[in-house]
Amino acid sequence: MLLDLTLEMSDTLPVFPGSPSMHTIPWSTIKGEGYNSEMLFLSSHLGTHMDAPYHFRQDGLRIHQIPLNVLVGRATLLHIHKDANGYIQRDDIIRWQKENCTIPHGSPVIFRTGWQTHINDDNYFSENPGLSKDAAEYLASISVSLVGMDSPSIDAGLDATFPAHHILARAGTINVENLAHLDKIPGVQFNYIILPLKILDSTASPVRAVAVLE
Numbered sequence: 001m002l003l004d005l006t007l008e009m010s011d012t013l014p015v016f017p018g019s020p021s022m023h024t025i026p027w028s029t030i031k032g033e034g035y036n037s038e039m040l041f042l043s044s045h046l047g048t049h050m051d052a053p054y055h056f057r058q059d060g061l062r063i064h065q066i067p068l069n070v071l072v073g074r075a076t077l078l079h080i081h082k083d084a085n086g087y088i089q090r091d092d093i094i095r096w097q098k099e100n101c102t103i104p105h106g107s108p109v110i111f112r113t114g115w116q117t118h119i120n121d122d123n124y125f126s127e128n129p130g131l132s133k134d135a136a137e138y139l140a141s142i143s144v145s146l147v148g149m150d151s152p153s154i155d156a157g158l159d160a161t162f163p164a165h166h167i168l169a170r171a172g173t174i175n176v177e178n179l180a181h182l183d184k185i186p187g188v189q190f191n192y193i194i195l196p197l198k199i200l201d202s203t204a205s206p207v208r209a210v211a212v213l214e
Helices: 090-099 135-139 161-169
Strands: 002-004 024-026 037-041 050-052 072-079 109-112 146-149 175-178 191-197 204-212
Touching: 050 072, 050 191, 072 090, 072 146, 090 175
Parallel strands: 072 109, 109 146, 146 175
Antiparallel strands: 002 204, 024 037, 050 175, 050 204, 072 191, 191 204
């Protein structure tokens, strides 16, 4: 069974304050040219998207350089509920592992905070929960290959210094933000496919994220 973990992209999809909204521009029509087509204007960080390390490190991998074995794999799903401005702490991750399972070294991890339900609220981008500095350092220490989250950023909305982004980019970790429907995944591990567009030298790309459920 396949489960779509992707937000639907449209001109009305909420965006980071200061970022451009998506614009769909009709280009041709069946009536006029014999076929329908459109132009898309959008940020590479729109909706459910993947950040390359280059987003925060000049020498980091760009989106077209992300290894395929990171884009397809088996992730550990951590359900750690956090409210507005909440931080996922290192101790939260350690406690979760004691109660559930150990995160394999070098593997992907996905955090389900429950924040996705606030996507149409005014504070969705400004007060989202995220990783604390010590949590990001812990994830880097076990060489996680990918960190995903059901919020607009892996950093808490109130922290404008982006510590988690910097720490994980330095470690070469890939980030996926704005994942949807994580509450529909049973268990604590699942197979996934998360494919970005192969855009030369880009910092990010919208993705189609899919859980492959057993």
